[in-house]
Amino acid sequence: MNYILPLLSVLLGYAIAIGLKPKGKQNLKLLLAFSGSFLLSLTVMHLLPDVYAAHNLSVGIFIMIGILFQIILEFFSKGAEHGHVHGHDKIIQMPWLLFISLCLHALLEGFPVGHHHDLAYGIAVHHLPIAIILTTFFLNAQLNKTALFLFMLTFAVMTPLGTLVSDSFPILNQYYTQITAIVIGILFHISSTIIFESSEGHKFNIAKISMIVLGIILACFL
Numbered sequence: 001m002n003y004i005l006p007l008l009s010v011l012l013g014y015a016i017a018i019g020l021k022p023k024g025k026q027n028l029k030l031l032l033a034f035s036g037s038f039l040l041s042l043t044v045m046h047l048l049p050d051v052y053a054a055h056n057l058s059v060g061i062f063i064m065i066g067i068l069f070q071i072i073l074e075f076f077s078k079g080a081e082h083g084h085v086h087g088h089d090k091i092i093q094m095p096w097l098l099f100i101s102l103c104l105h106a107l108l109e110g111f112p113v114g115h116h117h118d119l120a121y122g123i124a125v126h127h128l129p130i131a132i133i134l135t136t137f138f139l140n141a142q143l144n145k146t147a148l149f150l151f152m153l154t155f156a157v158m159t160p161l162g163t164l165v166s167d168s169f170p171i172l173n174q175y176y177t178q179i180t181a182i183v184i185g186i187l188f189h190i191s192s193t194i195i196f197e198s199s200e201g202h203k204f205n206i207a208k209i210s211m212i213v214l215g216i217i218l219a220c221f222l
Helices: 004-020 026-053 059-077 096-109 119-140 145-168 170-197 206-220
Strands: none
Touching (some): 026 059, 026 170, 059 096, 096 145
């Protein structure tokens, strides 16, 4: 499940966007709010206690490095990791900076999954609405459909690949705490941004608050 869930969530999001061509943004924003809350809760309840249990004084530094690294990635990806894409201009060539940034982000997310199986659910829930939004954006921008499929397929395999690399190279376990702390910083930044960007003008209504609470509650049972 560590490998399958993150892979299937992106492919499912791609299929939903291709088949249903969703136009309403409200339901996607509710799904984003839920995914951000769920991912943030898993990070706080599972990953954070684990890295601080190692009694490594540098953990906080690596978390901040993760936050800074994600901010740098978003300079190139324009915030696509949390569904912040817009515009309808035609795209003639593959947006390589966006592609590389997203893939690197997804690869790093996969590293802690081998030690925290519950995180696979959080990443899957996180990637589903992102895949729908990205596919819809590229369809509207008239990106070549073959290029679009290859883009989403590669994005889909990056998180399982990160988990595979982590499981296959025991030497990485020597740096597990530091790598996981960096991922925590990345997830902190993304999940909190998702929660606030899912609301117009950063105002919350009952539906969005309910989805955020639901995400927290479900994370408590994992």
